Amino acid sequence: MNLSYPKALRILPQPRRRSRPAGRGSSQGSSERGGAELTPFGRDFIRRFDRTQEKIRRFAIAAFEKEFSRRLSALKSSLEH
Numbered sequence: 315m316n317l318s319y320p321k322a323l324r325i326l327p328q329p330r331r332r333s334r335p336a337g338r339g340s341s342q343g344s345s346e347r348g349g350a351e352l353t354p355f356g357r358d359f360i361r362r363f364d365r366t367q368e369k370i371r372r373f374a375i376a377a378f379e380k381e382f383s384r385r386l387s388a389l390k391s392s393l394e395h
Contacts, residue, residue, distance in 0.1 A: 319350060325363055 352360065 322352060322356065322360060325360070
């Protein structure tokens with residue numbers, strides 16, 4: 315999933331974390347591995363969050379290109395002459 319535990323805690327909804335541990339579970343930790351893990355709800359939430367974040371990133375790039383591509387091309391052309 316390539317997501318750190320602190321980041322997962324930051325993006326899980328605050329009310330859910332306070333009311334019940336829907337996003338993460340815990341188990342006895344050891345010196346080799348921590349004792350917290352994501353529940354199926356937490357994994358699904360992170361997957362959906364990442365997918366939404368990627369859609370937003372693509373939208374922002376497309377919107378920027380649409381708004382500024384002509385202006386940047388004109389600027390670049392004027393600088394070359």
